[in-house]
Amino acid sequence: MTARTATCACGRLRVACEGEPARVSVCHCHACQRRTGSVFGVAARYPREKVAIEGEATEYVRIGDEGNEVRFRFCPTCGSTVCWEMPAFNDGIAVAVGGFADPGYTPHPVRSIYDASRRHAWVDIKVPVERRG
Amino acid sequence: MTRIAACDCGKLRAVCEGEPVRVSVCHCLECQKRTGSVFGVSARYPKDKVRAEGPSRRYSRVADSGFKVTFDFCPTCGTTVHWHLDQFPDVTAVAVGAFADRDFPAPAFSVSERRRHSWVAVAGDAVQHKE
Ligand SMILES: [Zn+2]
Ligand SMILES: [Zn+2]
Ligand SMILES: [Zn+2]
Ligand SMILES: [Zn+2]
Numbered sequence: 548m549t550a551r552t553a554t555c556a557c558g559r560l561r562v563a564c565e566g567e568p569a570r571v572s573v574c575h576c577h578a579c580q581r582r583t584g585s586v587f588g589v590a591a592r593y594p595r596e597k598v599a600i601e602g603e604a605t606e607y608v609r610i611g612d613e614g615n616e617v618r619f620r621f622c623p624t625c626g627s628t629v630c631w632e633m634p635a636f637n638d639g640i641a642v643a644v645g646g647f648a649d650p651g652y653t654p655h656p657v658r659s660i661y662d663a664s665r666r667h668a669w670v671d672i673k674v675p676v677e678r679r680g
Numbered sequence: 681m682t683r684i685a686a687c688d689c690g691k692l693r694a695v696c697e698g699e700p701v702r703v704s705v706c707h708c709l710e711c712q713k714r715t716g717s718v719f720g721v722s723a724r725y726p727k728d729k730v731r732a733e734g735p736s737r738r739y740s741r742v743a744d745s746g747f748k749v750t751f752d753f754c755p756t757c758g759t760t761v762h763w764h765l766d767q768f769p770d771v772t773a774v775a776v777g778a779f780a781d782r783d784f785p786a787p788a789f790s791v792s793e794r795r796r797h798s799w800v801a802v803a804g805d806a807v808q809h810k811e
Contacts, residue, residue, distance in 0.1 A: 556714040557739065577780035582688040584760050584775025585717035586782075607757045609688065621758030625739040626751065628716050628758050643716025648709040650718075655799040669786040671803040 553646030555627035560602040560620070562630045562642050568593050569639060572658035573672065575665040578609065582619070582628060583645075586667045589656065590631075590641035598640045600630065685778035687759035692734040692752070694762045694774050696725050703776065704789035707796040710741070714751070714760060718797045721776035721787060722763075730772040732762060743767075 553562045568591035579588030604620035611617050611633075619631040630642045644652055655674045659666070662678040685694040700723035711720030736752035739760075743749050747767035753760040762774045776784055790802040791810045802809070 554713060556710060556741070578688055580777035580780045581686060582757065582759055582777075583715040583717040584777045585715040585719060585721050586777050587717060589717050605755075605758065607689065609757075619758070623737075623755075625714070626737070626753030626758040626760050627714055645712035645714075645716040645718055648712050650707070650795045650797050652797065655797075665782055667782045667784070667786070669803045669807075671801040672799065673801055674799040 551647055551649070551652075553629050553642050553644075554648070555602075555622035555625050555629050555646065557622060557625035557627075559624050560604050560622035560627070560629050561600075562646065563599045563601065564591075564593050564642055565597040566593070568642070568654065570658070571644060571654055571656045572660060573656045573676070575659070575661040575667075575670075576612075577665065578611070579661075580665070583643075585645075586670060589644040591644050591647075591652075592639045592641050594639050595632075598630070598642070604629070683779055683781070683784070685761050685774045685776075686780075687734075687754035687757050687761050687778065689754060689757040689759075691756055692736050692754035692759065692761050693732070694772070694778070695731045695733065696723075696774060697729040698725070700725050700774070700785060701771075702789065703785050703787045704791060705787045705802050706791050707794075708744070708792035709795055710743075711792075712795070715775075715777075717777075718800060722773040723776050723779075723784070724768070724771045724773050727764075727770050727772045730762065730774065736761070
């Protein structure tokens with residue numbers, strides 16, 4: 548079975564993931580832009596029991612547009628957010644794809660959220676994705 | 681023109697006067713880990729055109745160039761809003777996503793393309809692509 552580990556920039560916070568994610572999605576919303584400092588976020592969603600978090604993390608809780616709580620975990624030394632959960636959805640754990648530091652990471656995204664309203668025009672997603680909002 | 685870059689929780693801000701001197705995308709693995717996205721996007725400003733507000737924590741690393749880079753991130757939400765490069769002491773780099781503005785000037789450079797995820801590219805006729 549595939550085992551991959553996402554880490555923060557300094558390597559102290561590690562998220563070990565077994566198997567394949569249920570899906571990978573891109574989100575261009577303003578919160579994802581700010582949080583990443585990039586112009587979109589990329590999340591790989593894994594079943595909770597396939598993920599092991601190692602190292603110290605600071606939790607940051609944000610209330611999303613629809614009133615749902617999102618709980619992010621970032622490294623207190625370097626600031627990288629490595630994973631997050633939305634408890635209300637019981638929808639597994641989202642892992643920041645950049646944390647895998649693997650340009651060959653698959654699967655590729657299948658969804659691009661806030662695509663029409665928030666995507667910077669120069670971002671060219673070259674695979675077929677379901678585009679929303 | 682004044683633009684304000686802010687972290688997700690809003691406590692750490694960088695107030696930027698005028699236009700950035702360089703906007704670039706970097707696909708390197710360090711930028712991937714720092715952002716959690718598949719590339720970083722930075723806008724360089726003259727240092728005296730950027731005013732930081734709010735508490736920050738610093739993280740330094742040595743870049744491939746051999747020079748130190750020092751990042752300022754929000755201790756509450758983790759967002760890196762701006763950073764300084766010892767290689768370019770007169771410059772402040774600001775995270776473009778922190779402006780949350782799709783009309784922000786588009787990048788003219790896309791670097792470390794050998795690390796680019798194949799499913800996404802930086803579009804634009806004038807963009808200089810570097811391996
Ligand atoms: Zn770290
Ligand atoms: Zn988002
Ligand atoms: Zn913050
Ligand atoms: Zn980079």
